[in-house]
Amino acid sequence: MFRIIKQDPYSRARLGLLETNHGVVETPAYTIVGTHAEVRAMSVGDLMKAKTQLLIVNTYHMWRKLGDDGVRNFSGLHKAMGWEKTIMTDSGGFQVFSMGAAREHRVSKTGINRNNNSAPSADKSLVTITEEGAFIRDCGEVYLDAEKSIAIQERLGADIIYAFDECTSPYHDYEYTKASLVRTHRWAERSLKAKTSDQLLYGIVQGGSFEDLRKESAHVIGSLPFDGFGIGGAFSDSFGSTMTETIRELDWVMPLLPENKPRHLLGIGRIRDLFYGVQAGIDTFDCVVPTREARHALLWTNQGKVDIRKGIYAGDQTVLDIECGCPVCKAERVTKDALHHLFKSKDPEAGHLASIHNVYFFNDLMRQIREAITKERFPAFKETYLRAYPL
RNA sequence: GGGGCUGUAGCUUAAUGGUAAAGCGCAAGCCUGUCUAGCUUGUGAUGUUGGUUCGAAUCCAGCCAGCCCUA
Numbered sequence: 001m002f003r004i005i006k007q008d009p010y011s012r013a014r015l016g017l018l019e020t021n022h023g024v025v026e027t028p029a030y031t032i033v034g035t036h037a038e039v040r041a042m043s044v045g046d047l048m049k050a051k052t053q054l055l056i057v058n059t060y061h062m063w064r065k066l067g068d069d070g071v072r073n074f075s076g077l078h079k080a081m082g083w084e085k086t087i088m089t090d091s092g093g094f095q096v097f098s099m100g101a102a103r104e105h106r107v108s109k110t111g112i113n114r115n116n117n118s119a120p121s122a123d124k125s126l127v128t129i130t131e132e133g134a135f136i137r138d139c140g141e142v143y144l145d146a147e148k149s150i151a152i153q154e155r156l157g158a159d160i161i162y163a164f165d166e167c168t169s170p171y172h173d174y175e176y177t178k179a180s181l182v183r184t185h186r187w188a189e190r191s192l193k194a195k196t197s198d199q200l201l202y203g204i205v206q207g208g209s210f211e212d213l214r215k216e217s218a219h220v221i222g223s224l225p226f227d228g229f230g231i232g233g234a235f236s237d238s239f240g241s242t243m244t245e246t247i248r249e250l251d252w253v254m255p256l257l258p259e260n261k262p263r264h265l266l267g268i269g270r271i272r273d274l275f276y277g278v279q280a281g282i283d284t285f286d287c288v289v290p291t292r293e294a295r296h297a298l299l300w301t302n303q304g305k306v307d308i309r310k311g312i313y314a315g316d317q318t319v320l321d322i323e324c325g326c327p328v329c330k331a332e333r334v335t336k337d338a339l340h341h342l343f344k345s346k347d348p349e350a351g352h353l354a355s356i357h358n359v360y361f362f363n364d365l366m367r368q369i370r371e372a373i374t375k376e377r378f379p380a381f382k383e384t385y386l387r388a389y390p391l
Numbered sequence: 392g393g394g395g396c397u398g399u400a401g402c403u404u405a406a407u408g409g410u411a412a413a414g415c416g417c418a419a420g421c422c423u424g425u426c427u428a429g430c431u432u433g434u435g436a437u438g439u440u441g442g443u444u445c446g447a448a449u450c451c452a453g454c455c456a457g458c459c460c461u462a
Contacts, residue, residue: 035425056424064426094424109423126426138426167424204424232424267424288425295428296421311417343428344416351428 001200002228002262002283008373012254012281015373018262020086020159020200022078023053027262028278028369030269030362031056031088031286036065037081041295041351042359044082049327050359051367054085056286060092063152064138076157088160088286091149091191093204094267096134097167097234100127105171109267110235110246129166131183146190154197162230163191165204169234177208185220192224200227202264208233209245211252218256228262231282235268246273250280271300271365271389275382278369290362294354297343300361304389306336308354313340326360328353 006015016027032039032047035058039047047055057077066074074080077087102108104125128135133145149164165184168177188203195201203226207213221229231253235246246268257263262283265273269287277285290300297309301321306313308320316336321329328334334353342350372381 031424033425040425041428058425061425088424090424095426097424099426103426162424165424230424235423264424269423273423285423287423289423292422292425292427292429296430297428298422346428348428355428 002260004260006373008378009376010379011279013278013373013378014281014283015370016262016283018086018283021198022087022159023085025053025086025284026370027283028274028366028373029053029284030274030290030366031264031284032359032363033286033288033291034081035061037062037077039355039359040291041348041355042291046352046356047083047359050356051363052085052359053363054088054284055081055083056088056090057156057158058092058095059089059149059152059156060095060144062089062156063092063144064142071152071155074155074157078157086160087158088202088264089153089156089158089162090266091153091162091164091204092144093149093162093165093232094167096127096129096136096144097169099136099138100125100129100134101167101169101172102234105169107169107171107234129180129183131186133164134166146187147194150191150194150201154195154199158199160200160202160228161195163188163201163203163226165206165232167232167234168206168208170209172208174210174213177206177210178213181206181208181213181217185217188221188224188226192226202226202228202230202262204230204232204266205253205257206233207249207253209235209249214249214252215256218253222257226261228264229257230264230266232266247276247280250277250282254281269362272386274362274365274369275386278373278378279382290358291355294358295351297350297354299339299354300358302389308336308339309343310340313337316340320357321361324357324361325364326357328357328360 001019003017004014005017008014018025018027031054032052034055037057063071078084103123106123126137133143136142146164153161164187166180168180184206203221203224205217205221207217263281264284265277265282267287269285269289274285297307299306299308299320302323303321313336318336319329319333320336320339324330339350339353372378
């Protein structure tokens with residue numbers, strides 16, 4: 001289970017050990033996203049070398065990929081992936097959002113989607129949500145609900161699984177958000193009831209950006225016999241910009257959740273987010289940013305964020321990040337020039353090397369945060385780091 | 392020396408005599424429980440001088456440049 005081994009005297013941050021069926025996760029920790037049971041552009045060996053402790057796989061996508069029969073006969077994620085450490089699966093609730101309200105409202109996880117030039121037909125919601133569950137038009141209509149999600153997640157066999165929830169959009173009004181919240185709470189109880197395995201089941205707190213709903217959700221979900229809690233929702237803002245919304249929501253929610261159980265911030269994880277999340281008492285994070293941005297040539301380094309495609313890096317024979325201990329920077333000493341040209345020529349090795357670097361960078365940042373908490377200098381570390389790296 | 396071919400953006404190519412397009416490059420931005428190893432925006436050209444025409448990248452002539460053939 002979960003053990004808090006040190007409480008930060010200056011904030012709600014804590015150092016913990018999350019014991020799962022596949023190893024112990026030192027928290028605060030980063031979760032790398034491997035949607036279809038593989039982290040794009042990375043092998044299991046790469047993930048190990050990049051100090052990865054745990055992965056998250058997506059239930060909806062695995063279900064769609066394998067089919068009902070494939071799920072029934074599935075050998076389990078650990079075996080299928082060759083990954084012996086901790087794995088969590090998302091419930092599929094977020095896909096209901098991203099294919100539904102997110103599409104219709106043209107929003108992403110953290111705000112208005114500026115990349116909204118898609119054809120009008122692409123903006124129609126593909127989802128119909130009822131009290132029972134969600135109907136999704138995805139190459140024919142499919143149906144997902146709490147019992148189904150839990151059944152699939154049990155077959156997938158991750159160490160940590162999530163209750164089926166509905167994620168709301170920042171453009172949903174109070175009325176809708178409240179109705180959705182009540183439904184998510186009923187789905188949470190159904191998820192608990194449906195589970196027959198010894199997997200750890202996390203409940204998900206929703207409530208949008210409404211204080212009373214967030215608090216109500218934290219109270220209701222927090223009092224159910226879950227093994228841990230996810231903080232979900234699409235935020236109308238991220239820590240990265242004005243850092244008002246999400247941090248405010250965490251301040252409402254976190255004090256109401258049981259202290260001794262792990263908390264996971266779903267889908268959030270840029271650098272600022274991590275510091276403010278840890279400070280608020282978050283134990284684990286997951287986010288596609290390290291891997292997706294790596295494939296999009298955006299590298300997070302100790303010297304700041306680098307878009308390695310830019311022309312100034314052509315001919316730059318210095319190592320990507322001289323202060324980085326990752327295999328790409330330290331062992332292979334890959335230069336900015338080399339990475340630049342790999343990206344320019346669309347060589348698959350570009351995304352591969354970039355992913356190793358970014359994943360290592362985020363995992364190592366979490367290690368430094370744990371070390372700072374151990375030494376009781378988390379606030380100072382946070383201030384120093386964010387001053388040098390205001391992203 | 393003679394003959395031929397070709398000259399459009401930094402590059403590679405479009406454009407029945409009728410608003411000079413595109414890809415790459417370059418530049419700026421975006422990505423947060425992955426339908427995205429991707430997306431958006433911007434930059435920038437008819438070798439040159441004349442002629443024909445209401446109108447020329449396009450037709451004609453001279454010049455310039457490159458390539459080919461030939462003495």
